[in-house]
Amino acid sequence: MKDFDISLNDLKQLTKWVKESSDIRELSLSYNGLELFISRNESTQRSVSSDAAGTPVTTAPAPSKQEQPELNKPTIAPTASKSSPTADVSVAENEHLITAPMVGTFYMSPKPGAPAFVEIGQQVEPKSVVCIIEVMKLMNNLEAKVNGRVKEIYVEDQQPVEYGQPIMLIEKE
Structure with a gap:
């Protein structure tokens, strides 16, 4: 390039x-x-x-x-690359924080009316899709990247997210 x-x-x-x-x-x-x-x-x-x-x-x-x-x-x-609109989330050593890699709209399911990709307490694997971030009609799947259990979801379905904003907390296993 x-x-x-x-x-x-x-x-x-x-x-x-x-x-x-x-x-x-x-x-x-x-x-x-x-x-x-x-x-x-x-x-x-x-x-x-x-x-x-x-x-x-x-x-x-x-x-x-x-x-x-x-x-x-x-x-x-x-702005600075490590800034976050809600940086008050603390992450323990046995936890993995998923943050928004881009500005867009957060979706919990693949289409309206469909079940959510994950819910609090659900088991996930590294390749498990946990949500979608839409940017200019492009759908971007976010994966868990670790084995664990969903502990927290910080964003509501169909809400806008900013770069670096915490989306989900996974407790590693």
Whole structure:
């Protein structure tokens, strides 16, 4: 794959595209150490974690309505790859946390009305599909990756998820 650099002009064009697209609410992009998060949702907040040099953790608050006269004006906040919208989940040594690998919509079953892939207390294997994350009409299966039992499910069916958001906790066996 050929390497290429992203210019400031490319970022401006990307921002303009998100602003003008009525079907895009959020966009998260990570490339060569650059991370960009654009959201048209007024209440969205993203955290910035510390870097190796020890820069303190800061939060980029969502703009108020007075600062954002246009309803669909995108807000841009820096992100870090290890930040998570709900980082309060603690994981024991014998547990495996499944997090959202992308921004999308969480589905518990393969289609509406079908039984859920897994339920709390259910046994799973490494290749067991535990949920689907939909991104722009593409369905992405998430697998358990460990042998164990589903201990917690943090997201409700058909709810939006953000990159790094905890989805499910599996107790390893």
